[in-house]
Amino acid sequence: MPRDLDEALESLVRSIPDWPSPGVTFRDVTPLLADPEGLRLTVEGLASLGREIAGSDIDKVVGIEARGFIFGTPVAVALGAGFVPARKAGKLPAETFGVDYDLEYGSATIEIHRDAIEPGDRVLVVDDVLATGGTLAAVDELIERAGAKSAANVVVLEIGALGGRARLDPDRFGTLRTY
Numbered sequence: 579m580p581r582d583l584d585e586a587l588e589s590l591v592r593s594i595p596d597w598p599s600p601g602v603t604f605r606d607v608t609p610l611l612a613d614p615e616g617l618r619l620t621v622e623g624l625a626s627l628g629r630e631i632a633g634s635d636i637d638k639v640v641g642i643e644a645r646g647f648i649f650g651t652p653v654a655v656a657l658g659a660g661f662v663p664a665r666k667a668g669k670l671p672a673e674t675f676g677v678d679y680d681l682e683y684g685s686a687t688i689e690i691h692r693d694a695i696e697p698g699d700r701v702l703v704v705d706d707v708l709a710t711g712g713t714l715a716a717v718d719e720l721i722e723r724a725g726a727k728s729a730a731n732v733v734v735l736e737i738g739a740l741g742g743r744a745r746l747d748p749d750r751f752g753t754l755r756t757y
């Protein structure tokens with residue numbers, strides 16, 4: 579059993595070389611999710627980092643498909659906030675805002691429901707990994723299109739060499755670990 583969050587992230591995130599394409603080292607959080615203590619420590623760590631950056635009055639947590647759903651929902655419960663899914667194109671049934679973006683191994687479109695965030699809502703965005711920053715920058719733009727502003731962006735892991743942090747507001751970004 580991991581003794582603390584640092585040990586959990588060190589021992590329970592698996593690195594897979596050349597996946598999903600040659601040259602990419604994929605940081606796989608599934609062993610962390612499967613470990614009860616690792617999962618608890620990570621959710622608590624994200625919630626307290628989000629609270630530290632954004633303050634305690636958070637109305638909505640936006641989780642990014644797919645792995646941001648897993649971490650974002652328990653973080654929303656811990657903070658007493660609602661949960662809003664940011665989904666890949668074509669998955670949400672009602673009216674949406676959409677933004678196209680590039681990521682480490684491709685490009686995509688991300689959407690949220692137009693009525694999921696109210697103007698003035700304080701929003702915390704949660705995902706598992708920051709790589710190039712394309713995904714989080716696109717979600718920040720979606721939140722602005724809805725008339726609100728993301729108060730903090732928090733992730734489990736940052737891949738520092740890809741420079742994603744430079745695409746975000748450094749005062750509103752937090753990570754539990756940097757590679």
Ligand SMILES: O=P(O)(O)OC[C@H]1O[C@H](OP(=O)(O)OP(=O)(O)O)[C@H](O)[C@@H]1O
Nearest residue numbers: 643644645681682708709710711712713
């Ligand atoms: O900083 P970026 O370069 O934008 O990359 C980070 C994003 O890439 C991964 O998601 P992916 O699109 O692979 O989707 P998945 O969670 O559905 O596997 C990861 O979960 C982040 O959302």
Ligand SMILES: Nc1ncnc2[nH]cnc12
Nearest residue numbers: 603604605606682707709
């Ligand atoms: N190297 C990586 N590992 C896990 N998720 C990612 N998303 C983008 N790049 C990634």
